[in-house]
Amino acid sequence: MESIGKRERDGIRILMNGLIESGLAMLIFGQSYPASGSEHHLSHYWEMEYIRLGKKQLLHGAKVGVACAEISALYRKIAGEGLMELDDQTKREIGQIPSPDQLREWLRTAGGPASPAELGIDKELLDRSLKEAHQVRKNRNTLLKAYNERRA
Secondary structure, three states: OHHHHOOOHHHHHHHHHHHHHHHHHHHHHOOOHHHOOHHHHHHHHHHHHHHHHOOOOOOHHHHHHHHHHHHHHHHHHHHHOOOOOOOHHHHHHHHHOOOHHHHHHHHHHOOOOOOHHHHOOOHHHHHHHHHHHHHOOOOOOOHHHHHHHHHO
């Protein structure tokens, strides 16, 4: 991550390889599912809110990175507090997701914002997006969607 933040040749190579592999996964799958889940729901929700308010847009990657940490926190809360009935495999998969703190550390190391506040996303917008953002792409099945539809 540090080499990405320093814009070193190796860091750029690592970043580009990740982007290419993500693109290939989407090509093979025929959809953006492999690279676009709940974190993108939050990002697009924030984007639409900024458009509605006439505010300057934030960088897509910055929003998605910060949203990854928020989704990691929510998924761990869902699994850890038994907020939904999850099978053992799903719980194991959630356990494989990097922790919110690890994700934020990586974001900072890469030179990016690491929290909603650093993006200018206030608590009210964050809370609202965690409750409503799954509706941005209604055909996208994520744990965020399942969690919110179960609560409704």
